Amino acid sequence: MNAMLENGVVATVAGVLREYLMLLFGNQFLTDLIMKFIGIGAVIGVILSAAIVFTYAERKVCAFIQVRLGPNRVGGRFGLLQPFADMLKLMSKEDIIPAGCDRVVWALSPMLLFVPSALAYAFFPFDKGAVFADVNVGVFLLIAISSQAVLPFLMGGYASNSKYAMIGGMRTVAQMLSYEAPMVFSLLGIVMLTGSLKMSDIVAVQADNVWFVLLQPVAFVIFVITATAETNRTPFDLVEGESEIVAGAFAEYSGMRWALFFLAEYANLLAVSILTTTFFLGGWSGPVLPGVVWFWLKALFMVFFFMWLRWTLPRTRIDQMLSLSWKVLLPLALANVMCTGIGVYIYRWL
Amino acid sequence: MPQTETYILNMGPQHPSTHGVLRVNLELDGERILRATPMMGYLHRGIEKLLEARTYVQGVPYTDRLDYVSSMNNNFGYCRAVEELAGIEVPERAEYIRVIMAELNRIASHQVFIGSLANDLGASTGMLYTFRDREEILDLFDLVCGARMTFHYIRVGGVARDLPPEFAEKCRKFLDRVPEFTAEYANLLMGNEIFQRRLKGVSRLTPEQALAHNMTGPNIRATGIPFDIRKVDGYSVYPRFGFEVPVGENGDNWDRFQVRFREITESARIVRQALDGLPEGPVMAKFPKMLKPPQGEVFSRTEGTRGELGFYIVSDGTAKPYRVHIRRPSFINMQALDDMCRGYLIGDSVVAFSAIDPLMGEVDC
Amino acid sequence: MFGKGLMTGMGITIRHFFGRKATFCYPEEKLTMTEHFRGGHLTIDYKKCIACQLCAIQCPNQAIKLKVVTDANRKRHLESYVHSMGRCLYCDLCIEGCAPHALSWDKNYEISTWHKEDLVHQVITDEDRAYLADVMARAAANPTPPPAPKAPPKPAAKPATPSPETEVKPGE
Amino acid sequence: MKDYIGAPLLAALQQAFPSAEYDSEAAQPAVFVPAAELTALLTFLRDDGRFGFARLENLTAVDYKTYFEMVYHLFAWGANTWITVKVKLDHEAPSVPSVTGVFPGAAFEEREVYDLMGIEFSGHPDLRRILLAEDFTGHPLRKDYRQAAPPKVPRLRREGGRVYAAD
Structure with a gap:
């Protein structure tokens, strides 16, 4: 049992499974292939169940903050089946294609949006040794992939042949690009402290020493702010801006196409929560409980925190948002990198 | 040769934040607004014409449907005009009750304003909180007149019926809660830096501009002009109560919000004084059932929640008015929309609609 | 300091997150309506009604259509009473105008219908119709002699006996 | 209305504008002025120090069947006095100079009256229609306006999968 905790629950289970498969097939390549597929299935399962759980959670959190009860009809007193009812509704909705839209680009946009947000999950260390692809340029690759999410928004906005969608698409580009920069610089400090771009190393360093939220508080704040902007949630939901530009880039989508946007949104929400956990809150490290439990506790707390922010704060304006990014967050992040560098230098010199 | 063009965006009539069925034609240069033209009439029901075909007493429920968020104030304005035309003396107790109702309704309406402004800014939680507190006022109205929206309580010659015995106690309980919930709005919204940055310095109007657009109500008071009919005309029993007219300094959206926010407290003060000084006596004046005012005309105005609410009634001596014209404050305030939007961003235009606080039932009449 | 207001706001929302909720689960719990609640269907105390048609005259929007019959004793009774709820303003003028206090609201607020045509409510019940038939029959059985000066019915006035139906067009 | 403009001021007004008429017997006499002199009179009332009617x-x-009457209610805030200015217009082709030059805030109200x-x-x-649609014919607040009958659209009602013609 202790050995299991030592090596991580997920890794142990995977090891046992691999041994059984090896016994069954006796072929290294086939076993690896099957293990990869199981991993992919697990990650997709995490994303889908996250979307289901989070739609319910968001409704409940929103309702509780707004002194309401939230879903309380479908599936008992607590409305547990509400997300499934939502799903059914979305699936049974008519697929409306606006007149004069660019059909191919329009249809591609929601699918392309889902790809980078799902791909990012490959690099998340869910538990000790439970990283799907623990590449040595993990952080770099992660940022590179997640910034691809800009394009589908622009595609959707452009192809919808709708004025609101067009404005939404334009806003997305401005917002996501300008928040990419401070986000990267806020992570740079951590990379400097760890000395590695590997995700598992970052967590391992925190598990051995101290959580980076204590060493890099400024970077943490910058990262949380930029993460809210990257996921297009209030106070930075200008891309959707329901009361201004209706629903922005996906104003014209309905039914399952819209559901894909929705899925990507919640996948992104979980992704940034996991990133915050991994980079600043020590990932799977924690006493007594298995690592995977700690990991999910922290990640879900971050999800709740983002929801809490969303249902409290009003929306900023586009010029205020951009000037916050370029005039405040970016210099702050750069200064943080500098200070970290000096700090690391002094530490080594001592 | 590449050429740039302006972008025409039709906001509304179906849009989440145009407060009903307002349509605003925005001419945009990127995110910046070059021109905003309000287009209305989607809720036009011809109330002026309808009133011509009803007797004076039957007309009162139609005024409920003008500004349906503060019906009591509309009833009040119309009944005052008819009383002035027919020379009816309203009993003192009825006047006190009318003032109580009008001021409570002003609080309720300003709560809707705060809530919808918060919602338009993306903070929908603020809206739920204000609506939760507004329910208490609606409960009071329900107790008094049996309706929660179209009250039809203030009648020609007085009020429909006397206050129920438990009203005073419940009303005081509500008044005690006013500081509590205003503090909550202040902490949730007013103290919020994002909220402040969205409102301060946006949609600025100078006092000259506001006067030129003939604005009234909180919108003109936000520019620093203390034009409040309750003080200027001193109608009904308002001169007997001590209250202040909050004014702004800069005429921006922040001041429009502040003025209304402080008016809640002032209205609560008036209600408390009126409750304390409520005299005994009848609540309905004596006048013939089939009211036939003498030939003549009258223009009577009151301070509605959105500004100066005037009723111009021409009587030809029969039981029905010959002509009724309603000076609707939201309608006239809408003229300032272009000046309030020009040069600002799309996000600000939504706040500008909210800050004028138009009610389409009143704009379109 | 920038951010203080944000923190205060977050404090308020988290307090409400754990606080008491204001929701009222409507179909399971129901509010009792206040004494003067205006809404629902009109009900009429048939025995009290004197068929004076004042309610229909008072109505600003002509939502009340009624038919009056006169029995052999020249007493007026309601034959039909239709309340068009789609036209009704729920202003209470009909009820306040009712001198014998026969009209009232039934305070049932669940009056939504699937079709616009269903927004018409027959106020008079079968019981009332049976009562009317009974009264008419009794009056016809022993009519009190009509007062002498009124014996020849004026042509312009409402006819007294043979065709006792007069449809009232209220308002204009 | 609180205080109506006093008789001396009305006399002074008539001195400046001999064509302006009012009923000196009435309690609150409206000043009738020919359409041609309307803007001059309103400018005078607004700018002259004795009057100071800065608010429209x-x-x-009002449609009096044989003629139209334009009604302007002016208010002087400092002195708290009122004045009513009226213009009688021909019923066939009513036209009046716009007062937006004097009071810019009258723009929407004039559009409404036009509409x-x-x-x-x-x-x-x-000058466009403001409440009604651009292609609307007629002017509903006129006394001789008769609304065209709404088009007869057969109503259908659906019950249990069948469609009935509703009565």
């Missing part, structure tokens, strides 16, 4: 509180029109009463305002910057 109300602008409307619902059909009175032309010469010199109005943007």
Whole structure:
């Protein structure tokens, strides 16, 4: 049992499974292939169940903050089946294609949006040794992939042949690009402290020493702010801006196409929560409980925190948002990198 | 040769934040607004014409449907005009009750304003909180007149019926809660830096501009002009109560919000004084059932929640008015929309609609 | 300091997150309506009604259509009473105008219908119709002699006996 | 209305504008002025120190079947006095100079009167219908306006999968 905790629950289970498969097939390549597929299935399962759980959670959190009860009809007193009812509704909705839209680009946009947000999950260390692809340029690759999410928004906005969608698409580009920069610089400090771009190393360093939220508080704040902007949630939901530009880039989508946007949104929400956990809150490290439990506790707390922010704060304006990014967050992040560098230098010199 | 063009965006009539069925034609240069033209009439029901075909007493429920968020104030304005035309003396107790109702309704309406402004800014939680507190006022109205929206309580010659015995106690309980919930709005919204940055310095109007657009109500008071009919005309029993007219300094959206926010407290003060000084006596004046005012005309105005609410009634001596014209404050305030939007961003235009606080039932009449 | 207001706001929302909720689960719990609640269907105390048609005259929007019959004793009774709820303003003028206090609201607020045509409510019940038939029959059985000066019915006035139906067009 | 403008001031007004008429017997006499002199009179009332009627509180029109009457209610805030200015207009082709040059805030009200009463305002910057649709014919607030009967659309009602013609 202790050995299991030592090596991580997920890794142990995977090891046992691999041994059984090896016994069954006796072929290294086939076993690896099957293990990869199981991993992919697990990650997709995490994303889908996250979307289901989070739609319910968001409704409940929103309702509780707004002194309401939230879903309380479908599936008992607590409305547990509400997300499934939502799903059914979305699936049974008519697929409306606006007149004069660019059909191919329009249809591609929601699918392309889902790809980078799902791909990012490959690099998340869910538990000790439970990283799907623990590449040595993990952080770099992660940022590179997640910034691809800009394009589908622009595609959707452009192809919808709708004025609101067009404005939404334009806003997305401005917002996501300008928040990419401070986000990267806020992570740079951590990379400097760890000395590695590997995700598992970052967590391992925190598990051995101290959580980076204590060493890099400024970077943490910058990262949380930029993460809210990257996921297009209030106070930075200008891309959707329901009361201004209706629903922005996906104003014209309905039914399952819209559901894909929705899925990507919640996948992104979980992704940034996991990133915050991994980079600043020590990932799977924690006493007594298995690592995977700690990991999910922290990640879900971050999800709740983002929801809490969303249902409290009003929306900023586009010029205020951009000037916050370029005039405040970016210099702050750069200064943080500098200070970290000096700090690391002094530490080594001592 | 590449050429740039302006972008025409039709906001509304179906849009989440145009407060009903307002349509605003925005001419945009990127995110910046070059021109905003309000287009209305989607809720036009011809109330002026309808009133011509009803007797004076039957007309009162139609005024409920003008500004349906503060019906009591509309009833009040119309009944005052008819009383002035027919020379009816309203009993003192009825006047006190009318003032109580009008001021409570002003609080309720300003709560809707705060809530919808918060919602338009993306903070929908603020809206739920204000609506939760507004329910208490609606409960009071329900107790008094049996309706929660179209009250039809203030009648020609007085009020429909006397206050129920438990009203005073419940009303005081509500008044005690006013500081509590205003503090909550202040902490949730007013103290919020994002909220402040969205409102301060946006949609600025100078006092000259506001006067030129003939604005009234909180919108003109936000520019620093203390034009409040309750003080200027001193109608009904308002001169007997001590209250202040909050004014702004800069005429921006922040001041429009502040003025209304402080008016809640002032209205609560008036209600408390009126409750304390409520005299005994009848609540309905004596006048013939089939009211036939003498030939003549009258223009009577009151301070509605959105500004100066005037009723111009021409009587030809029969039981029905010959002509009724309603000076609707939201309608006239809408003229300032272009000046309030020009040069600002799309996000600000939504706040500008909210800050004028138009009610389409009143704009379109 | 920038951010203080944000923190205060977050404090308020988290307090409400754990606080008491204001929701009222409507179909399971129901509010009792206040004494003067205006809404629902009109009900009429048939025995009290004197068929004076004042309610229909008072109505600003002509939502009340009624038919009056006169029995052999020249007493007026309601034959039909239709309340068009789609036209009704729920202003209470009909009820306040009712001198014998026969009209009232039934305070049932669940009056939504699937079709616009269903927004018409027959106020008079079968019981009332049976009562009317009974009264008419009794009056016809022993009519009190009509007062002498009124014996020849004026042509312009409402006819007294043979065709006792007069449809009232209220308002204009 | 609180205090109506006093008789001495009315006399002074008539001195400045001999064509302006009022009933000196009435308690609150309206000043009738020919359409041609309207803007001059309103400018005078607004700018002259004795009057100071800087606010146009109300602008409307009344259809008296044989003629139209434009009604302007002016208010002087400092002195708290009122004045009613009226213009009689021909019923056939009613036209009056726009007062937007004097009181810019009258723009929407004039558009409303144009829309619902059909009175032309010469010199109005943007005279379009405001409440009714652009292609609407007629002016509903006129006394001789008769609404065209709504088109007869057969109503259907659906019950248990069948469609009935509703009565």
